[in-house]
Amino acid sequence: MSWQLTSADLADLARGATLLGTGGGGDPYIGKMLVERVLGDGSITILDPDELDDELFVIPTAQMGAPTVMVEKIPAGTEPTLALRTLERHLGRTADATMPIECGGINSMIPLVVAAETGLPVVDADGMGRAFPELSMETFAVYGVHGSPLALAGERGEQVVIDTGTDDRQMEWLARGITIRLGGVGHIAEYAMSGADVRRTAVPRTISMALALGRSIRLAREAKRSPFDAIAETLSPTLYSHVRELHVGKVVDVERRTTEGFARGRATIAGSDGDDSLEIVFQNENLVARRGGELVAIVPDLICVVDHETAEPITTEGLRYGQRVRVLGISTPEMMRTPEALAAFGPSAFGIDETFVPVERLRAETPVA
Structure with a gap:
């Protein structure tokens, strides 16, 4: 069943996503502030993966780079939607929804920024079930969906499209090099897929799990429980x-x-x-x-x-x-x-x-x- 996520959920989501990020994935609290700035009093529709139409067109969005860079280099906030629009133009098709590539760290938040800006829903699933450092380390790729073409955007409006066919490691290598030259952080849209592909390749319901984790930690502390x-x-x-x-x-x-x-x-x-x-x-x-x-x-x-x-x-x-x-x-x-x-x-x-x-x-x- 789809559900609505509001600004009141973001602190708990950030806490749970940090836990699932296993130390990485970038600082979700920065992502939380980016979402809050755009979302305001609105809400974001979160779609259950089991209820997706087979032909629904999903474009995941994310940030890439070293998390240490994020301590000093805050995103402008416009980059992830620019990456999405760049990939849409390249493919000649608009997205029906976006989705995380990983459920940990700031990348639990980047699709929410896109959703708040565009009105797109977000699929409650991802391709890592945690955070990993490389773009090729996706359950999407393991089970047959490839990352190319990838669109990458920088904070000054830079736009790059990378197409390495089925070679996801080459895609990662090229995108990493461009990200380094953008100052260590870039924003991407990649692994475009159908609703049927999501159900087959994604780790399900990780946004709702991160939210539940963060909420349970907070409520336990408030109740003086472990x-x-x-x-x-x-x-x-x-x-x-x-x-x-x-x-x-x-x-x-x-x-x-x-x-x-x-x-x-x-x-x-x-x-x-x-x-x-x-x-x-x-x-x-x-x-x-x-x-x-x-x-x-x-x-x-x-x-x-x-x-x-x-x-x-x-x-x-x-x-x-x-x-x-x-x-x-x-x-x-x-x-x-x-x-x-x-x-x-x-x-x-x-x-x-x-x-x-x-x-x-x-x-x-x-x-x-």
């Missing part, structure tokens, strides 16, 4: 049903650099009560977590760093020495764990020489506290 229990209860009936506590401790070291259009680095979290330290390696998003050298979670499962008391999610660019944190592992949907999916965004896609093992197997006896 927000960690609220996270586990909210996710239990979803495709993300397993939540595990991986570590509790203090951030003692963060190595972070922006290179080749990505924020890369690692964070070390000392354990409470003298426990082993946990190390997280990230490329925009958290990719692998090892405690005392032992693997405890690995991509594509979610590795989420949150405040140890409030469960407020912390992004990779927000990690700081001295923060008291809790690290959660969350299982991804089964469609993101197939051999085809793991080839696109499993450990080997990031050059990690480890085999994917589901977080519920790695931490079978340690449910979230």
Whole structure:
């Protein structure tokens, strides 16, 4: 069933999207402000993917670039709609709806900016089920929908169309290079598809899940309940049903650099009560977590760093020495764990020489506290 999203929902949505962004995806609070500016007292129609007409024409919209750049380089706000219009002109067809390419971080908000400006509805689904650093790392691509042609827009009105046919990695490489030359951030429209394609290739209902997550954390805090229990209860009936506590401790070291259009680095979290330290390696998003050298979670499962008391999610660019944190592992949907999916965004896609093992197997006896 379709539903209406208003400005009152945006703070909860941003919180839930930050959690699902696994440290990356860009700062959704900036996206929240962009949406609020355009939406005002209006509302956005959110479409359930199961109810889409087969021939509905959907063009996803998003931001790309290193999340660290967003700390200082705020978008003008006009770029994502410009990218959509550029792709529409190139294709000779107008969109019936837009959709996120990922449900985490600012890219949960960019389609809402487009919707608020154009009146288009937004499909409650995405192509990552979390956030990933590269445009080719999409369930869309895994199951047969390709990203080209892609339209990219910059803050000064720059417009570029990239068409690499079925080669999504080449599309990513070219778009990344242009984004770097635009100052590290660009806005895109890509993976144009039909309603039938959405149902076949997208991770369903991730906008509503992010909203429910953010709301449950807030309500638990207001009721003086454990927000960690609220996270586990909210996710239990979803495709993300397993939540595990991986570590509790203090951030003692963060190595972070922006290179080749990505924020890369690692964070070390000392354990409470003298426990082993946990190390997280990230490329925009958290990719692998090892405690005392032992693997405890690995991509594509979610590795989420949150405040140890409030469960407020912390992004990779927000990690700081001295923060008291809790690290959660969350299982991804089964469609993101197939051999085809793991080839696109499993450990080997990031050059990690480890085999994917589901977080519920790695931490079978340690449910979230």
